[in-house]
Amino acid sequence: MNVGIIGTGAWGRALATLVAEAGHQPRIGYRRRSPRGFPGTPNLAMLAEDSDLLIVAVPAGAVREVVEKARPGPGSRVVIATRGIEPESGRWLSSVVLAHAAARRVGALAGPALASEVVERRPGALVVASPYEEVRRLAQAALHSSICRVYTSEDLRGVELAGAAVNVLSAVVGMADALRLGVGVRGVIVTRGLAEIARLGDALGADPATFAGLAGMGDLVGCGCHPDHPSYQAGGHLARAESGDPELARKAEALLSLAARHEVELPLLGAMARIARGELKPRLAIDMLMRRSAKSERR
Amino acid sequence: MLARARTPHPRAEEVAVQGAPPPLTHDEVARRMAERAARRLQGMDDEAVRAYLAEAVYLERRRFATSKPSELTEGDRAEQKVIERAARAVHRDRPAQERAVLDLAEHYAREVHNPFSPRTYDFATRVLPGALTRLLTATRPRELLGRGPDPSDRIQVQGPTELLAKLARTHTLVLAPTHVSNLDSPLIGYALYASGLPPVIYGAGLNLFSNPFMAPFMSRLGAYTVDRRKKHRVYKDVLKDYSTDAIGRGAHSLFFPGGTRSRSGRIERRVKKGLLGTAILAWQEGLAEARPRPEILVVPCTLSFALVLEAETLIEDSLAEEGRSRYIITDDEFSEARTVASFASRVLNLDASVVVRFGRPLDLVGNPVDDEGRSLGPDGEPIDRRRYVTDRDGRVEWDAQRDRVYTAVLSEALVRAWHRDNVVLATHAAGLAAWSLLRVRHPDIDPYQLVFAGTDERTVPRADLLRAVEATVVAIERLAAAGALHDGLPAGPSPAARAEAVLAQALDRFSRFHKRRALEPAPGGAIRVEPRLALYYGNRLDGYEVDEAPLEAHLRGVLRRAIREAGA
Numbered sequence: 001m002n003v004g005i006i007g008t009g010a011w012g013r014a015l016a017t018l019v020a021e022a023g024h025q026p027r028i029g030y031r032r033r034s035p036r037g038f039p040g041t042p043n044l045a046m047l048a049e050d051s052d053l054l055i056v057a058v059p060a061g062a063v064r065e066v067v068e069k070a071r072p073g074p075g076s077r078v079v080i081a082t083r084g085i086e087p088e089s090g091r092w093l094s095s096v097v098l099a100h101a102a103a104r105r106v107g108a109l110a111g112p113a114l115a116s117e118v119v120e121r122r123p124g125a126l127v128v129a130s131p132y133e134e135v136r137r138l139a140q141a142a143l144h145s146s147i148c149r150v151y152t153s154e155d156l157r158g159v160e161l162a163g164a165a166v167n168v169l170s171a172v173v174g175m176a177d178a179l180r181l182g183v184g185v186r187g188v189i190v191t192r193g194l195a196e197i198a199r200l201g202d203a204l205g206a207d208p209a210t211f212a213g214l215a216g217m218g219d220l221v222g223c224g225c226h227p228d229h230p231s232y233q234a235g236g237h238l239a240r241a242e243s244g245d246p247e248l249a250r251k252a253e254a255l256l257s258l259a260a261r262h263e264v265e266l267p268l269l270g271a272m273a274r275i276a277r278g279e280l281k282p283r284l285a286i287d288m289l290m291r292r293s294a295k296s297e298r299r
Numbered sequence: 300m301l302a303r304a305r306t307p308h309p310r311a312e313e314v315a316v317q318g319a320p321p322p323l324t325h326d327e328v329a330r331r332m333a334e335r336a337a338r339r340l341q342g343m344d345d346e347a348v349r350a351y352l353a354e355a356v357y358l359e360r361r362r363f364a365t366s367k368p369s370e371l372t373e374g375d376r377a378e379q380k381v382i383e384r385a386a387r388a389v390h391r392d393r394p395a396q397e398r399a400v401l402d403l404a405e406h407y408a409r410e411v412h413n414p415f416s417p418r419t420y421d422f423a424t425r426v427l428p429g430a431l432t433r434l435l436t437a438t439r440p441r442e443l444l445g446r447g448p449d450p451s452d453r454i455q456v457q458g459p460t461e462l463l464a465k466l467a468r469t470h471t472l473v474l475a476p477t478h479v480s481n482l483d484s485p486l487i488g489y490a491l492y493a494s495g496l497p498p499v500i501y502g503a504g505l506n507l508f509s510n511p512f513m514a515p516f517m518s519r520l521g522a523y524t525v526d527r528r529k530k531h532r533v534y535k536d537v538l539k540d541y542s543t544d545a546i547g548r549g550a551h552s553l554f555f556p557g558g559t560r561s562r563s564g565r566i567e568r569r570v571k572k573g574l575l576g577t578a579i580l581a582w583q584e585g586l587a588e589a590r591p592r593p594e595i596l597v598v599p600c601t602l603s604f605a606l607v608l609e610a611e612t613l614i615e616d617s618l619a620e621e622g623r624s625r626y627i628i629t630d631d632e633f634s635e636a637r638t639v640a641s642f643a644s645r646v647l648n649l650d651a652s653v654v655v656r657f658g659r660p661l662d663l664v665g666n667p668v669d670d671e672g673r674s675l676g677p678d679g680e681p682i683d684r685r686r687y688v689t690d691r692d693g694r695v696e697w698d699a700q701r702d703r704v705y706t707a708v709l710s711e712a713l714v715r716a717w718h719r720d721n722v723v724l725a726t727h728a729a730g731l732a733a734w735s736l737l738r739v740r741h742p743d744i745d746p747y748q749l750v751f752a753g754t755d756e757r758t759v760p761r762a763d764l765l766r767a768v769e770a771t772v773v774a775i776e777r778l779a780a781a782g783a784l785h786d787g788l789p790a791g792p793s794p795a796a797r798a799e800a801v802l803a804q805a806l807d808r809f810s811r812f813h814k815r816r817a818l819e820p821a822p823g824g825a826i827r828v829e830p831r832l833a834l835y836y837g838n839r840l841d842g843y844e845v846d847e848a849p850l851e852a853h854l855r856g857v858l859r860r861a862i863r864e865a866g867a
Contacts, residue, residue, distance in 0.1 A: 068678075071676075071678075073676070073682055073683070073686060074664075074674075074682055074683060074684055074685075074686035074687040075683075075686035075687070075689075075690075075691065099677060100677050100678075101676065101677060102666065102674075102676035102677065102682045104664050104687065104704075104705065104708060105701070131704045131707075132700070132701055132704055133698075133700045133701070134698055134700070134701055
């Protein structure tokens, strides 16, 4: 199988490692610097045309640009391996592909796999979600090996939402750790954070079970709570800094505006957005969250 | 400006060239459907074949047993014999079960099929305008035999009809309209004829074939018979196979993807994908067999009625306890010949009372197409759409699961197109305005209770209603300017003047037919609102957003502010 990967960062190279491990030939499409260790091409359109499966592993803000260059067409199958939402538009990354290319067969990849661990061939697992059985099957075949189990899911919306939420919740964990709030709080953030995201997912037609899976719980506990995770680090900076973090604010706001449209309350992410905008001090936010009325765990 | 329908009566030969393929006999259709059923059986294991047959036997026997003798048709009695033979086969070996399935498929194929030829169509197109005219102008059923004015004065046809006529010569078209009324199919038939477009075949419920007003249109315009009482897979598969086969042979087709008339008055937001999915299968069969004309395009279409004949029954059904709404309504206004005639004369006979709007065609995964019928990507450049279903060497890659997702994507594109192509008329705008006003005046009454509000609650000052209509007109102008819908409201120099004209026209339209009127003048210059009908007509504007709020919520905000200011 010809597998094309767009993105020369740590994650792109980690995915190329997985593809090679699974017994296929990866080719990396690059915009500026040719990658080392794998065959590469700057011609993204040709890469898209020649690949049986095209994996996009560039930062969320660059997905649109590379999709417009690669122009995956009616015959392409595209899997987005980047977690998150397009920053400017608040759109799902798979929707960015659908809006800017003729390709219809899209999917998303997420789960607890740190690039640094993958290249050291440590065991891990990922989930590929797509409404197209064919895309799930191809991505599984392209990436599944003895160092990485790849599970499939039909719940594209849920996996994308979980990926976007983990990015923000990881920052909440990083902030709480920086404030030395203790391990109990970490457990609260993980479970209650995913509970509010699962409510939003339910309203969007996603499967609530997805959030307890690899893309949700797995990624947040495994990678999101790790000091190397960029969002975790951003949360830590926020706890110590005097000003906010506009990028983090944007990530949280994208989820909040979605929630507002579906009349779902996201207390934890709401507080995080206000902290990231510099409107609220973390300590005060925690106090406010703790003083909310008592509730049942399930609803 | 609203364009009037042209009436270029196409000559018979032209119709024969671009119209339906040569008709098949009942025997030929039965054979073809049996072949398809046999292929389907090949993919099933023994247990699946037995269950497939057993379901048909069980559901049909139950239907026969629970129907009153008067409800059973001659066709039912013929079917009963085939079902009883099948019942015996359920307990025998697989070959016997397969034979029984094929028997049933052949039986249903004959039942569904209606031999339709360009020649009968030619006959129908000559008969149709007269018949439709009479339908639209008759005051009493007896006058249906008389002659009346040209229906093109009454029915506006909008959209790229010349482009569609051109594409129909090289592509098979699948027409996909919103479903409002039982009058939809004859009106679309008329609109096709009036715009020089070829005829279509379509599935129509049994009850329409026995309706004295509809029967002449049904078979002549290529209707095939759909019996919605039969709910088992053998029958549904025959319907799908029939459609796949017909589209594949180049017959332009009509589906109502909503499946049934919209109960709430809303534009359908969900689409039944079974029949729509036959188009993509027919396309792939055409590609695989290298047929000369395999390409298929979907044409969205909207029908806007100033007044809907069945409005009262439909909205009652929509408001009935959820989940108990009926899929088949047999006792609506449509079953009374006199009601249809009076509706026709009092409503359709008015200027601007019906608009049929064809949209720009889509390919089978929802992409727009250019004037040559080539699919366009998001950047506006042509793409090779065959690659959605073929490999690099052009071989078809069969994948039913993928096709279901493609059809879901197409459905979403259709729903968007319907909203864009929706032509808003005065009754829709006034209905929404009145409903929003009631909600603002009674913030403490739940909308579900408001529909049953008493006389006092539902009588509103004319000035307030006018303000609500004006706010609606302003919102519609904004939506129309953004390309979100089409403004079919009466013209005027300012929103205030238009609001006056809209309210006057709506009051006039509403006064013409329904037993209960959505809006009617009340003593003291007030207006009495019938909330259910106002909601029904206003629902045609559901699904639009202004300033990121649903249109109705936006209007309520504007009205609350306006009323506060007026009070201050």
